[in-house]
Amino acid sequence: MSVQSLFQPFVSGPLTLASRIVMAPMTRSFSPGGVPNDQVIEYYRRRAAAGVGLIITEGTTVDHPAANGYPNVPRFHGEDALAGWRKVVEAVHAEGGKIAPQLWHVGNVRRLGTEPDGSVPGYGPMEKRKDDQVVVHGMTQADIDAVIVAFAEAAAAAKAIGMDAVEIHGAHGYLIDQFFWEASNQREDAYGGSVQGRSRFAVELIQAVRAAVGPDYPIIFRFSQWKQQDYSARLAPTPEALEEFLQPLAQAGVDIFHCSTRRFWEAEFPDAPADVAGLNLAGWTRRLTGKPVITVGSVGLDGEFLKFMAKTDEVAQPARLDGLVARLEQQEFDLVAVGRALLVDPDWAVKVREGRDDDILAFSRDALGNLS
């Protein structure tokens, strides 16, 4: 099998990538005070130096008091954090790589006591109370407007410090996805109800980001059917529903869709007509929108990622790439995001290119303990 197709350039508008390999966004929690430090710079530089075409950074928070949900997550606002990110950009560019920040608001997942101000509750589509205390603040129109402005400002900052694109985190049951999903959005105003209503927050946010970065700057949008609150959840149970969901996002200004799945080889709609029954979520998204797409999920490894988020001694072993390469060659997707294989092994891409399969590292939770 030749892996050559993974190492072909990719062009979309002003974005030119040297390979089809994308580093998937992965929260690493190594940025005390929210500032990416020298260790973070070196972590991303090494992946760019070893053949990753596009790095999508770990989720990085927009400027809103409830955006953050976890310790030591880097910010994407404030002079100190943006100065750190600027150094990351310079280091990646010096290696011939490209980079986009993943802009993030965790929404109702935030717990009281979380950095930076522990008295701020989660913010979400619906209010939640526990023992008479508001643990999630139901967002008003003013809150919605403020979060949209925060994303637009972060995108403008990304462009100003030389980032090559931005990725909006609309997946995995975080804020934007909480608006999409019927189970977490029972609003009775214009931001709830129908698919159009539940997508309105995302559409307005994408439009604001587009206005902030101008017509040509690449906007990537990550979405998923599954939610961390429910792995079997589905926003779109049919191709028709997926089209209805995606079209307004594409029209609002998305250039590239990042279709998050746990196993890239799974058919999204297996009951579809035979010629398309094998397509994964990225394949359907490309077909329905005509936009370039990124696939993701267990590339190069034999076990999916969620079981590694809990304590486990399991090890995911390197897996062959034949199936992936065949799908890429059939143009089911344009780009391939790699998570854990690149987290544990900065040289994963160059080892693949050079056929050094025996040198590729297995993944275990131990890899999460350091930023090498």
Ligand SMILES: Cc1cc2nc3c(=O)[nH]c(=O)nc-3n(C[C@H](O)[C@H](O)[C@H](O)COP(=O)(O)O)c2cc1C
């Ligand atoms: C440690 C870790 C942190 C993650 N953090 C994020 C994140 O910040 N944003 C995001 O969209 N996905 C996040 N993910 C999901 C990955 O981007 C990716 O979709 C997932 O790991 C599947 O790819 P893989 O099987 O190649 O690891 C994370 C995954 C891992 C393992």
